[in-house]
Amino acid sequence: MYLLRLISRNALRHKLRTALTILGLVVATLSFGLLQTVVDAWYSGAEGASATTLVTRNATSLVFPLPLSYQERVRAVDGVSGVGYANWFGGIYQEPKNFFAQFAISGKSYLDIYPDYLLPEAERSAFLRDRKGAIVGRKLAMQYGFKVGDIIPLRGTIFPGQWEFVVRGIYDGRQSTTNTATMFFHWDYINEVVKRSIPRRANQVGVYVVQIAHAEDAAAVSGAIDAQFRNSLAETLTETEKAFQLGFVSMSEAIVVAIRVVSFVVIVIIMAVMANTMAMSARERLAEYATLKVLGFGPGYLAALIFGESMLLALAGAALGILLLFPVAATFAAAMGTMFPVFQVSPLTVLLQLLSAVAVGLVAGIAPTLRAARVNIVEGLRSIG
Incomplete structure (x- = not known):
């Protein structure tokens, strides 16, 4: 003392x-x-990635899309329990400084792969029924004051034009590390418009999100998926979601x-x-x-x-x-x-x-x-x- x-x-x-x-x-x-x-x-993003989720993209580069027709062939691979797809949208909300992630997704099949996105059943159903519907994360909604029923206008960059989406739900994260700063809407709606305005870009997706039953099967399933499309016009590269996320980190x-x-x-x-x-x-x-x-x-x-x-x-x-x-x-x-x-x-x-x-x-x-x-x-x- x-x-x-x-x-x-x-x-x-x-x-x-x-x-x-x-x-x-x-x-x-x-x-x-x-x-x-x-x-x-x-x-x-990498640390929060699921061990039972794979991402299939174009083997040349992420900027090149994949045909929609690949979906059923991926689903038929042994060990695959679910397949969804998504496209980066890259729209501008009001002004360029208001940047946030926006994805056009396959709806139910995509949300089923990400159970950490907690959405009330009524809001989920409303989103799935409305082609122009969108869901936004809680953090994103708080930052911009989005509420259910609001219309979010976006000026397209990758997909030119003026787009409007109706907020049908606000999702929360199951864990504190879940990303709740993203906006999701229907790929079908984007594709319908693209078919009329830029037909050659229709029926193409950015990435396939693949759910597998067992994490230890990741390497085998990835190899089987890529083998199907070897020597095709759009060869694929399939990797775990964590590896996919780390690829973005490596850029910086x-x-x-x-x-x-x-x-x-x-x-x-x-x-x-x-x-x-x-x-x-x-x-x-x-x-x-x-x-x-x-x-x-x-x-x-x-x-x-x-x-x-x-x-x-x-x-x-x-x-x-x-x-x-x-x-x-x-x-x-x-x-x-x-x-x-x-x-x-x-x-x-x-x-x-x-x-x-x-x-x-x-x-x-x-x-x-x-x-x-x-x-x-x-x-x-x-x-x-």
Whole structure:
């Protein structure tokens, strides 16, 4: 108890220095946590992917479509329990800055593959009955104020023209990591219009979403699907939904790596600042350490004093940084809108913040501890006064 009291008094001996050191630790811990959360948000789609869902796309590139006629052939493959399809729409709502994901889907067959999209049965039925119907995620609805019955106008880019969709339902996520920032509507409606305006682009889909019964069959089923269309005009590439999502992440991998590097550089910088603070404190207390040695206190006791003070400052700064991370992350997510459909602080991020603080405290205490342990009693006592 006496040791703890002495450690706390030493830490508060220079209140301004202590306050500034803790402030630096708060900023570093907060920045580290926020950057790690951004990285987690980047990978959220892949992490939330189902192990029993495959995605079949054109083997040449995702921008090339697949014929609608492939659907029944995919469904006939052993191990396949469901098939849906989807097209990226890419429409503009009011102005280009209002970006959010929009997909034209196969209706019931698509929704059956994604049970994590929770939609009241009445709203689901209303959506399936209405060719111009649409469903939107809760996060998207909150951002733009969409309500059931509203008409959402979109200016087509991939599919030119002015389009209008009626909100027939608002879906929630079964889990907190479920994407609720997407708009879905009927592929049949888009296809009907395309048949009249651009016939050559009709009856084509972007990707097939394939449900399988057992995750361990993913490789075999993928190979069987692709084998059916080998040497055709539109060869396919089938992969797990997670691999498909990671393909998008890899396009911006340099950015993700840069964010990770910056987050750890922040910790290294505050480690250097903390080490300097502890070195200054130890230099000022050489006489005290010499006196303690005269009184019979060994190097272990001096190490406990120094490491205790260093850990106290590090953990105090980390605790405040962690507490601030949650409201800051929520504010950041609100400001980003649908750019990050899932943005939440993970337990692993909090653990990394604590471990980083412990590492800072330990490293910062090494040099002053060695100096205090090696201090010559005579030389130390001469510095008194």
